[in-house]
Amino acid sequence: MRFDPKGPDLDEGSRRSLYENWILAKAFQDLMRGVRASLEEAHFFIELISQPHKMRSNSTLDDLFAPLREKAGKKRFPDLLERVNAKLTQPLAFSGAFQSMQNARNCLEHRNGIVGKVDTKDGQAMYLAFPRVKLFYYRHGDEIEVRDNEPVHAQDGKVEVEILMRLEVRERTIGLGERIVLTAADFDEIAFGCFFFGSQLRDRLPQPTNV
Numbered sequence: 001m002r003f004d005p006k007g008p009d010l011d012e013g014s015r016r017s018l019y020e021n022w023i024l025a026k027a028f029q030d031l032m033r034g035v036r037a038s039l040e041e042a043h044f045f046i047e048l049i050s051q052p053h054k055m056r057s058n059s060t061l062d063d064l065f066a067p068l069r070e071k072a073g074k075k076r077f078p079d080l081l082e083r084v085n086a087k088l089t090q091p092l093a094f095s096g097a098f099q100s101m102q103n104a105r106n107c108l109e110h111r112n113g114i115v116g117k118v119d120t121k122d123g124q125a126m127y128l129a130f131p132r133v134k135l136f137y138y139r140h141g142d143e144i145e146v147r148d149n150e151p152v153h154a155q156d157g158k159v160e161v162e163i164l165m166r167l168e169v170r171e172r173t174i175g176l177g178e179r180i181v182l183t184a185a186d187f188d189e190i191a192f193g194c195f196f197f198g199s200q201l202r203d204r205l206p207q208p209t210n211v
Contacts, residue, residue, distance in 0.1 A: 024182040025108050031194045032105040035098060038198055039080050042205060043072035046087045049208040077102045088204040097129040097169050098197060101190070104128050104180055113180040125173040128180070131196055132170050132189040137161045167196070 010018065047068045055064055072080065078099060085091045092098070107119045107126065119126040135146040139155045146152060146163060154161040170189060174180055182190075 020184070021181050024184065024187045025113060025180070027187060028182055028190060029105050029108055031191060032102055035102070035194055035197055036077065036080075038201055039077075039084055040069070040072040042084045042088075042201055043075070043080060044068050045205060046084065047071065049206065050087070084201075087206060088201075089206060090204050092197065092200050092204070093167075094129075094131045094169055094193070094197075097131055097193070100127050100129045101193070107180060115174050115176055115178055115180065117176065120176060123176065125175045126180075128172045128174060129169045130186075130190045131167055131193040133165055133192060134168050135163055135165050137163055 044065070048065075053064055075083065081092075081095060081099065085095060103119060103126065107113060107115060111119070115126045117123055121127070136143050137146065137152065138144070139153060139161075144153075152161055152163075
């Protein structure tokens with residue numbers, strides 16, 4: 001017995017695009033699992049230092065840690081994010097964006113990336129946002145974004161231009177019934193957003209009061 005599976009009849013370019021999106025979607029899901037795991041660890045740490053814990057003389061650290069980790073693992077992402085945010089020295093920036101990224105992960109895992117009504121708030125489209133670094137300069141008072149393979153044009157005969165940077169959120173909407181499609185450029189910005197999330201979380205954790 002042998003199996004000879006056949007895919008859709010696609011040309012080389014379309015097949016390559018489909019495969020590329022599949023890889024990027026899987027990588028995005030792994031990044032969001034990392035975001036979730038980071039929040040669970042933060043929740044565990046906060047619960048551990050927030051109050052004294054009693055242990056039996058014949059118990060182990062695992063006996064102490066297990067209920068705290070289980071408590072974090074059972075929380076839904078919005079509740080977990082809200083609980084951790086409330087205990088940080090300063091709330092995480094762009095919390096709404098990370099919630100939208102988690103929603104996109106759920107759509108990819110449970111609906112193969114095709115937006116259903118459960119993924120939308122208005123029944124029409126899913127909102128996806130992610131933090132990114134924007135590089136730009138000013139020309140004649142207009143803000144010009146620096147893009148790959150595009151020359152930077154100074155103004156008024158100047159040979160130099162000042163490149164500025166700021167954090168902002170890139171927003172996208174995916175219509176009901178449409179598939180979430182991620183490009184390499186999207187993934188690059190999403191990966192930065194997750195790194196930024198982890199850095200904020202690390203720096204804003206509360207310190208134990210008895211240290």
